[in-house]
Amino acid sequence: MSTSPIRRETTVADVAAVAKVSKAQAARALGGYGAVSSDVRSRVLKVAEQLGYHPNMLARSMNTGRSHTIGVVVGDIQNPYFSLAMRAISDTAQPAGYDVLLINTGEDVKAEQEAVRVLQDKRVDGYIIAPVLSDDNAHLRAVVDSGRPLVLLDRAVDGLEVDVIATASEQASFEAAQLLLEQGHERIAYISTLKARSDRYGSEKTLGSTPVAQRLGGMRRAFKEAGKEFPASLVRLNAGTDESIHEIVQELLAPPFGATAIMASDSVIALSALEEIANAGLTIPADLSFVMFDDLPWTRLLTPPLTVVSQPVYELGVAVATTLIHRMRGEQFSAEFDFHAQLIRRGSVAAPPHAETIIKRNSVSV
Amino acid sequence: MSTSPIRRETTVADVAAVAKVSKAQAARALGGYGAVSSDVRSRVLKVAEQLGYHPNMLARSMNTGRSHTIGVVVGDIQNPYFSLAMRAISDTAQPAGYDVLLINTGEDVKAEQEAVRVLQDKRVDGYIIAPVLSDDNAHLRAVVDSGRPLVLLDRAVDGLEVDVIATASEQASFEAAQLLLEQGHERIAYISTLKARSDRYGSEKTLGSTPVAQRLGGMRRAFKEAGKEFPASLVRLNAGTDESIHEIVQELLAPPFGATAIMASDSVIALSALEEIANAGLTIPADLSFVMFDDLPWTRLLTPPLTVVSQPVYELGVAVATTLIHRMRGEQFSAEFDFHAQLIRRGSVAAPPHAETIIKRNSVSV
DNA sequence: TTGAAAGCGCTAACAA
DNA sequence: TTGTTAGCGCTTTCAA
DSSP states (O other), X not given: OOSOSSOOOOOHHHHHHHHTSOHHHHHHHHHTOSXXXXXXXXXXXXXXXXXXXXXXXXXXHHHHSOOOEEEEEESOTTSHHHHHXXXXXXXHHTTTTOEEEEEEOTTOXXXXXXXXXXXXXXXXXXXXXXXXXXXXXXXHHHHHHTTOOEEEESOOOTTOOSEEEOOBOHHHHHHHHXXXXXXXXXXXXXXXXXXXXXXXXOTTSOOTTOHHHHHHHHHHHHHHHTTOOOOGGGEEOOOOSHHHHHHHHHHHHSTTTOOSEEEESSHHHHHHHHHHHHHTTXXXXXXXXXXXXXXXXXXXXXXXXXXXXXXXXXXXXXXXXXXXXXXXXXXXXXXXXXXBOEEEOOSSOOOOTTOHHHHHHHHHHO | OOSOSSOOOOOHHHHHHHHTSOHHHHHHHHHTOSOOOHHHHHHHHHHHHHHTOOOOHHHHHHHHSOOOEEEEEESOTTXXXXXXXXXXXXXXXXXXXXXXXXXXXXXXXXXXXXHHHHHHHTTOXXXXXXXXXXXXXXXXXXXXXXXXXXXXXXXXXXXXXXXXXXXXXXXXXXXHHHHHHHTTOOOEEEEOOOOOSSSBOOTTSOOTTOHHHHHHHHHXXXXXXXXXXXXXXXXXXXXXXXHHHHHHHHHHHSTTTOOSEEEESSHHHHHHHHHHHHHTTOOTTTTOEEEEESOOGGGGTSSSOOEEEEOOHHHHHHHHHHHHHHHHTTOOOOOOOOOBOEEEOOSSOOOOTTOHHHHHHHHHHO
16 A cells, blocks of 8 residues: 555645745645745645645634535425425535535424534534424524524524525415315315424414414415305314324314315325325315425326425525525625415315305306 | 624633633533543533533534534435435434535536535545446545545445445346336336436446446346347436436337336436326326336325335435444444345336237236 | 643734 | 744643
């Protein structure tokens, strides 16, 4: 072996010595700052190349105070919503010279607090967080107090004045509920992973300005306009696991509740719910109507294709990264992003089984 | 404001001063190493708490040489295969005290080289890489030479003796091809994103020990056992974009090639291909049989449900992280992982349109 | 168990 | 343009 396996990495000092210049000059040439004559620069660079010099970013960061790393905290990187956003963040941050330290919390608040802690210790230059809870913010406040920029993805947090990049979904949700109401549905269920103190949704309870709150707001408005009462008992939160979703769906479909339509808050929930619906032997949309949030490619391949509410997830990711980058650079930045969800009508919504008026109308037209 | 926005972070020295102990003792107490009396420790810890002390990991890493960070390089984090593996890596690394620096290469070799460079500079303790190419390894060799452990995910690289965690897929692929052959298919196409010099597959060309090579090997074996010639002209590589996949599918379906069955190398390809197949007005499995690699939840929801080759992706991720962690700790480790893909027969494979013998058999039994 | 002092590899004053 | 000298915040000798 020509190179010993355990060898010290070459440093600026090594390069400087061989190139016969001062450590400072070598550092300047290597770091690309300060004033260096082209003669010295080329000599230093050549020696560095020969010696296989690689700058130690840890040392550099310690001096400059910038790590050129951003911390991203999400609930579940496996969820297509987040992996797409992550892709966008990565695509945007990389060309700007930032790398991404990714922490997955499994939608657990304690893990999120821990994540923030780690990122602070590692001195990331900025944070992108999709917070689990909207009303527990001590750890997020600590980030803000640290003076490093934080941009929230998807959900705002009560009393925290930071940039929030999210999708306006009240209107799309309104339209979805309206569509269902027009078809004769009244018992419309909504299932979400959103963490809440209770699994049930009380209208009095504030869900903050989370997307879920917006969506329920849109639904309420549709019910109000239709002169019907919003079935708050059909809203289910904390739908974290496959099992819990299966249970929820069973319960919603059974007598006391008897949902005739289900709106799934994201694709992960939808997949579990659809599985359970199939298990129950129900056919969409004849027995049950279905709407899912997020427009994934496979929704078009189902029979019938799913009616969905699409969100500009990639664009959201780009926006959140762009905003953060501007903040980290200390630049003025006040772009107004206007992302809104959009209802895409496909085939999974129809009249409920026993809505006589609708069925009558259908039988006439068919 | 009680706290000035621009303030220096509290350091060990600050804590030491207030606690009236030496910097060294404070550091020992805070860092949890060396010998510290319980009296000093508690005093130091209390002061640290009051002052809101947070260790500067950059400084610590510089001294210890360990950053407690692992670098993960993948082609496309948006691909469910990688996002699931990533989830597994994160779930495994976190409890072991490692964070993840994620770099997405977009399946571009230059980006991969750059990624490795960045990770080296940031002094990650170990690397998990799903290499784009199997025969271009200078940058990977540099990693090995640096003395920090590298574990390859999914694909081996020629001449690089490092741990490789991958799925054995020759047999499952053999069975898939066999299933198709039994049904009367001979013009079986295979579409992959694998980067190759040519889009076409020449049997003489070595694909290294990539999963694709294994899969094609399995298919060849099935053809050989059936006494048929393997249609190498129906193997398509470099299927990177939606457009290219659409084109490939169109071409494969048209006269010169006339594929009667398609095997999609991953879910991203499958989605594009299925879309194009639907556009072409073809019905699966009546007009065309279809097999996809990776068993995603939605494949069960299609009509017909897709016949797939499932891979233990999460387990793969856990294994790759576990292996790396052992290596980083310098522990002896030689667990034999035995991951193999598995054919799951569902409904997307049937006899090709004009296979008289099969059709005859069907019409008897139905 | 404690403390003083050196040093990790780099950047940042300051002089020359 | 160059070099000298201090640090950055921590760990790590080495003595005491």
